[in-house]
Amino acid sequence: MKFSIIISNYNYARYLNAAIESVIAQSYQNFEIIVVDDGSKDNSREVILKLQEKYPNKIKAIFQENQGQGGAFNTGFQASSGEIIAFLDADDVWKPNKLQQIVEVFQQPEIVGVMHLLEEVDSDGNLLTTKSPKRYKLGEDLAKIVIQTGNAWNFPPTSALSYRRSILEQVFPIDPVRWRIWADGCLIYSTAFLGKIKTINLVLGGYRIHGANNHASAEVTSEQITKALLGVEMTNQYVNEFLENINYPHRVDLSRNLQLRREQYYQQKTWKFGEICAISRLILGWRFYYWYEKIYYLMRFWAKNLNIYFRNNFLYSKKNTKQFAE
Template sequence: MKVSVIISNYNYARYLPTAIDSVLTQTYPNFEIIIVDDGSKDNSREVIAQLQQTAPDKIKAIYQPNQGQGAAFNTGFEAASGDVIAFLDADDVWQPQKLQRIVEEFNRSDVIGVMHLLNNIDGNGNVVNGGSTVGQLLDDNLAQVIVDTGNAWCFPPTSGLAYRRKALEKIFPIDCSKWRLCADGCLIYCTAFLGKVKTLNEVLGSYRIHGANHYINYSTNKSEEAQALAGIEMTNRYINEFLEQIGHPYRVNLSRNLQYRRTNYYRRGKWNTKEVIAISNLILGWRFYSLWERIYYLMRFWMKSIRLLAHPDVSVNETAA
């Protein structure tokens, strides 16, 4: 079983050697590396050329004008020849057994995707946040999770994703105007409705947190908050359009999305009894909260809501204490 490793790169020349080396040292030998440089302005082209010299039979480089991650994924997928497509961000790294482990799972004919956990590391490769992992262990019916939560759940980022080529053929090419950023979300949400996606309770790589990579340290000023809500809405439309396209009976409803609904309520800044009850029920039933977390977030939500009732002109946001 051949694995195509797609690496989209934009101005990450300083991290590329480590990322590439983590693939070249895999215990599983049957792979190819496709680097799509998306119009980098640093010395990425020079670095890629040097890396190709070390493994010319393994590394293929494609250069294109800057178009975003979605377009880079499209280019990489078109060039890939593997039975399995694995994605690696240019600033992340894999552990040596990563490909071996996912291939073992893909040897089961009913599995169309494999996800795994990732450590958080800093720019120097040191584990941060107490070694906490990105993502959550889920059952194989990922489609039901997406429907139940209105597409609100914490999934592994790009470097923890791999899919069977035949499944991705139903998704690619993706709309690169809508998925210029965070194109991994498109893959995760759409593949979930095509078959069994296995989540491994294993750390098989590391997600690098650094100055140019701020998504994990998301702050909610009004502009970013509005962009986040617009992104959720776009994602929801995209999922449902895809489901209609493939004739799937499920549809995803944002009324079940706790993050979206709670943030919208705070932004409106006005007490609404019906909405308070509905959001409270979502918190109490949220499958990713422990019992104590449900109690904590319910109390927190009610304290903020009471502030709105008592002082309707006071601005309340998701990050307020």
């Protein structure tokens, strides 16, 4: 099996060498690397051309005006020729045995996609924690999970994704405007309804945490939360359109999405007993939580609600007292 490795790059010149060299060092060598530079303004072109000169039989370089991640994926897929398409972010790296592990899973004809674990590393490639990477409670029927959880995100990111070309031909080209960022979500949610996706609990790469990527900040602003919620709604609309196009019998209902529903409730800052009970039921039935996490998050949710209740009643009482005094 031949792999096509699609690397979308935008201003990550400082990490490109590590990313590409981690592919070159693979124990499984039947692959091509397609680097799509998405209008970088740093010295990415120079770095890419030097690497292409160093490995002329392995690297295909494409330079285009900035279109976002979705547009870069479209370009890379169109230029690819492999039976298996694997994605690697330009700031991430792979373990030397990544492709060998993946190709063994793809020997099973019913498997159309493979995901795996990533460990977090810093800007210098050093491991950030000694804890084991998060394991995903996913079976091979991702479609069922997506429907049950309302498109809730609990999946590994771009650099852990690989799919059969034949499956991605039913997904590409993707909308470059709606998927300017987070295009890995488009791939995961769409392919879930096209066949069996295997998640292997092996660490086969490093996800780099640094100041320039979308997940680096420990503090999340209200603006980022609002943007994320809009992103969930857009994703849901896109997925349901896709399901309609492939004549899938079911649609995704966002009311089942615990992450979205809980955050929307918090933003309202209003005590609503019916919604509290509904969200509590979602927490207790949430397939992505272990039993002890369900207890923890349920207690945390109720603690926040009690805070909302007493704060609102205090403000109401204070307002009435002021009006009476006037």
